Amino acid sequence: MNSAAIATQGxxxxxxxxxxxxxxxxxxxxxxxxxxxxPNGAGKSTTIKMLTGLLAPTAGRIEILGLDxxxxxxxxxxxxxxxxxxxxxxxxxxxxxxLNFAGRxxxxxxEIAANRAAELLDFMQLxxxxxxxxxxxxxxxxxxxxxxxxxxxxxxxxxxxxxxxGVDAIASGTLKVMLQSMIARGATIxxxxxxxxxxxxxxxxxxxxxxxxxVAQGSLEELRAGVEAQAAAALPDDGVHAPAVPGEKLxxxxxxxxxxxxxxxxxxxxxxxx
Amino acid sequence: xxxxxxxxxxxxxxxxxARVRWQLFVNxxxxxxxxxxxxxxxxxxxxxxxxxxxxxxASCGAAYYVVSRGKAEWLAIILWPIFFFWQLFPVxxxxxxxxxxxxxxxxxxxxxxxxxxxxxxxxxxxxxxxxSSLWLLGVASGVAMASPPLFPWAxxxxxxxxxxxxxLARMIFSWVxxxxxxxxxxxxLGVFFLLFIISFQLIGPLMSRYGRSAHPDLRQxxxxxxxxxxxxxxxxxxSAIASAADGDYAIAAGTLGILxxxxxxxxxxxxxxxxxxxxxxxxxxxxxxxxxxGQRGIVRAGWSFPGIPGSVAAIFEKEMRYxxxxxxxxxxxxxxxxxxxxxxxxxSTSHRGSGSFLGGSSDLAFPxxxxxxxxxxxxxxxxxxGSEGAGVQMYFTAPVLIRSAIxxxxxxxxxxxxxxxxxxxxxxxxxxxxSALGTTLATLSGILFALPVNLTVGNLLSISSPKKIDYGTFxxxxxxxxxxxxxxxxQIVVVGLAAVTLMAGRSFDRVWLATIVFLVFAAVAWVVxxxxxxxxxxxxxxxxxxxxxxxTRAS
Numbered sequence: 164m165n166s167a168a169i170a171t172q173g174x175x176x177x178x179x180x181x182x183x184x185x186x187x188x189x190x191x192x193x194x195x196x197x198x199x200x201x202p203n204g205a206g207k208s209t210t211i212k213m214l215t216g217l218l219a220p221t222a223g224r225i226e227i228l229g230l231d232x233x234x235x236x237x238x239x240x241x242x243x244x245x246x247x248x249x250x251x252x253x254x255x256x257x258x259x260x261x262l263n264f265a266g267r268x269x270x271x272x273x274e275i276a277a278n279r280a281a282e283l284l285d286f287m288q289l290x291x292x293x294x295x296x297x298x299x300x301x302x303x304x305x306x307x308x309x310x311x312x313x314x315x316x317x318x319x320x321x322x323x324x325x326x327x328x329g330v331d332a333i334a335s336g337t338l339k340v341m342l343q344s345m346i347a348r349g350a351t352i353x354x355x356x357x358x359x360x361x362x363x364x365x366x367x368x369x370x371x372x373x374x375x376x377x378v379a380q381g382s383l384e385e386l387r388a389g390v391e392a393q394a395a396a397a398l399p400d401d402g403v404h405a406p407a408v409p410g411e412k413l414x415x416x417x418x419x420x421x422x423x424x425x426x427x428x429x430x431x432x433x434x435x436x437x
Numbered sequence: 438x439x440x441x442x443x444x445x446x447x448x449x450x451x452x453x454x455a456r457v458r459w460q461l462f463v464n465x466x467x468x469x470x471x472x473x474x475x476x477x478x479x480x481x482x483x484x485x486x487x488x489x490x491x492x493x494x495a496s497c498g499a500a501y502y503v504v505s506r507g508k509a510e511w512l513a514i515i516l517w518p519i520f521f522f523w524q525l526f527p528v529x530x531x532x533x534x535x536x537x538x539x540x541x542x543x544x545x546x547x548x549x550x551x552x553x554x555x556x557x558x559x560x561x562x563x564x565x566x567x568x569s570s571l572w573l574l575g576v577a578s579g580v581a582m583a584s585p586p587l588f589p590w591a592x593x594x595x596x597x598x599x600x601x602x603x604x605l606a607r608m609i610f611s612w613v614x615x616x617x618x619x620x621x622x623x624x625x626l627g628v629f630f631l632l633f634i635i636s637f638q639l640i641g642p643l644m645s646r647y648g649r650s651a652h653p654d655l656r657q658x659x660x661x662x663x664x665x666x667x668x669x670x671x672x673x674x675x676s677a678i679a680s681a682a683d684g685d686y687a688i689a690a691g692t693l694g695i696l697x698x699x700x701x702x703x704x705x706x707x708x709x710x711x712x713x714x715x716x717x718x719x720x721x722x723x724x725x726x727x728x729x730x731g732q733r734g735i736v737r738a739g740w741s742f743p744g745i746p747g748s749v750a751a752i753f754e755k756e757m758r759y760x761x762x763x764x765x766x767x768x769x770x771x772x773x774x775x776x777x778x779x780x781x782x783x784x785s786t787s788h789r790g791s792g793s794f795l796g797g798s799s800d801l802a803f804p805x806x807x808x809x810x811x812x813x814x815x816x817x818x819x820x821x822x823g824s825e826g827a828g829v830q831m832y833f834t835a836p837v838l839i840r841s842a843i844x845x846x847x848x849x850x851x852x853x854x855x856x857x858x859x860x861x862x863x864x865x866x867x868x869x870x871x872s873a874l875g876t877t878l879a880t881l882s883g884i885l886f887a888l889p890v891n892l893t894v895g896n897l898l899s900i901s902s903p904k905k906i907d908y909g910t911f912x913x914x915x916x917x918x919x920x921x922x923x924x925x926x927x928q929i930v931v932v933g934l935a936a937v938t939l940m941a942g943r944s945f946d947r948v949w950l951a952t953i954v955f956l957v958f959a960a961v962a963w964v965v966x967x968x969x970x971x972x973x974x975x976x977x978x979x980x981x982x983x984x985x986x987x988x989t990r991a992s
Binding site: 216217218237238240247250251253255259262264267271273274276277293296312 | 747759828978989
């Protein structure tokens with residue numbers, strides 16, 4: 164598993180009888196903007212939780228920057244930044260206090276933490292109301308603050324669980340600029356998202372998980388080629404599997420729907436809404 | 438478009454809320470933790486039931502005694518303690534009290550009357566109301582046994598007393614919550630508290646001035662206080678029953694009317710708060726804080742302490758900031774001094790005392806205040822991740838050991854306890870007299886022993902039985918039932934052991950012996966604390982999923 168930023172081998176997580184993540188073998192190269200996709204309940208969040216130390220795997224191995232996560236968890240955590248599901252914010256601190264706190268939790272000197280906190284608040288356009296408590300921030304502001312806290316120590320890998328969920332276009336633009344500048348500096352980003360247009364624009368490489376199993380992995384072009392080859396080899400059985408218009412590239416949404424089995428046409432109406 | 442739903446009635450909505458609470462309870466039993474909660478809840482309920490039934494028998498006997506001797510007005514002596522218990526218990530014993538959060542009901546088509554009723558009814562499902570209601574039932578039974586014709590009057594009067602108490606408790610909670618939520622009103626309350634402490638200096642001379650001239654006889658004390666207390670709800674109720682006993686039915690009915698007016702007036706004040714809540718009031722400090730912007734670009738460096746790692750100092754700072762922004766928690770911290778004040782005003786039944794509870798043993802004021810201070814830290818010490826919410830995930834994603842985070846929290850709670858000790862010592866000195874050096878040292882060494890015991894058990898329970906709490910809302914800082922039950926057991930053992938040791942030292946006039954015993958206990962307790970702290974990392978990682986799931990769940 165050498166020279167990968169993130170690598171897993173046989174990663175499995177069971178919750179009683181349910182296998183949420185089943186024998187997943189991921190490989191993310193350094194510097195990649197990696198999108199991890201899947202339908203609701205496919206195992207995305209469970210996987211990202213295991214990769215960031217929030218959840219113990221039932222079986223399998225995780226290597227981050229060549230280090231075994233189980234054996235070197237502190238060393239790994241020093242080099243990663245995380246925006247988990249729920250954002251890990253402390254509601255009754257101000258934005259500045261929270262960033263200061265995050266910086267010091269990652270081992271920054273208190274002066275450096277304060278300077279970076281000020282810079283990040285400014286960059287994220289959160290500096291206008293320095294005494295506002297995090298709990299009173301809007302959802303978009305909280306997302307920006309969570310991302311700021313995740314990058315304050317300059318991580319080599321950034322794990323983001325649904326960073327664009329519930330974020331407006333302005334906040335989303337700020338987040339994208341921040342993420343792209345991190346990629347430009349050589350960092351690796353691993354994100355899960357349901358906003359496929361954004362993933363398509365940002366991510367160079369993708370993996371798709373479905374019912375706990377990794378069903379596709381590669382660059383967007385590789386995934387597209389695979390799906391087109393499959394479509395050419397098999398006859399379509401419904402509208403979703405219809406071949407793309409000749410000459411037009413399949414969008415990520417189309418690729419995703421074909422890989423995970425497509426959408427069920429909604430032909431049924433709810434009795435009390437008709 | 439489909440037809441609109443018919444507006445549901447109050448009864449259906451109350452039933453729906455009851456059904457939801459029942460389903461939540463049933464679903465909670467799916468996990469081991471939920472089942473342990475149930476077992477703890479049963480034990481706590483049994484404890485309260487014993488108190489309730491014992492109190493019911495006592496109040497029944499006392500009511501029978503006074504009414505059968507033609508002294509129905511003396512029912513006030515029974516009703517006043519019930520009144521004080523009803524109003525004070527939820528505030529002084531927050532570990533047993535939890536308010537039902539109805540704010541998320543507002544999204545449903547709930548009429549104001551349904552909302553108010555749900556707030557009042559479900560808000561009253563707490564131990565103080567249950568126990569006090571049982572005791573009132575005891576009073577009613579005693580009256581009925583002593584004088585059956587008086588029962589209808591007693592029943593109406595006691596029902597009105599119950600209504601007044603329920604409404605008053607809700608009103609106090611909702612207004613205190615309102616005042617504590619904002620910095621400005623908190624500061625005003627702080628000034629009042631300061632004046633209150635200063636006024637202690639006047640209490641001593643006043644008590645000795647009037648205490649000496651008064652006869653210690655309970656009858657004479659009652660004669661002096663009766664005219665004043667008759668004007669207040671418990672006294673009014675007793676007067677109404679006494680008037681009915683004397684055959685003055687018109688006066689009895691008029692007095693009951695006064696009690697009704699009390700209820701209506703209290704409901705009016707409560708109604709103001711409930712209407713504000715119904716219209717989606719936000720008690721956040723955001724508007725006040727947002728006004729004071731203007732420091733853009735400047736972020737002050739965090740706290741640092743010599744020899745303390747940056748991450749530990751950062752968590753310590755965070756804990757202190759959380760506490761300083763929690764009006765309810767700050768309010769709880771002044772309760773030990775308040776309790777001493779109540780003791781000072783409570784008449785002693787002892788003839789050798791100086792007229793007040795603890796009067797003959799005023800040297801014990803500091804130990805008692807210190808023990809209570811330790812007790813009220815339960816909510817923090819035994820559930821030390823409870824207020825983190827989703828932030829708890831950072832302890833598992835950041836490069837820090839969980840034991841460092843726990844150590845920082847223990848340091849913060851120890852600092853708060855130290856400040857409490859100073860406050861209690863000053864309060865005890867002003868209300869009673871400065872504790873003797875021997876008693877002070879014995880108390881401090883007793884705390885030095887009790888603290889690590891509480892921290893050790895608290896750390897283990899914080900990880901194994903966490904519960905999400907809201908520092909910003911009055912009455913919603915209660916730990917899980919398992920934690921409350923276990924912590925109560927620990928407190929009984931520790932405080933009991935300390936009390937026996939201290940009393941033994943005092944009875945032999947060798948308080949210093951208690952100090953030595955406590956220091957030996959403390960040494961052992963600190964060793965156990967450090968051993969457990971060192972091994973807690975493994976346990977924390979074993980419980981991380983439950984911990985994160987509980988603290989990140991929606992309220």
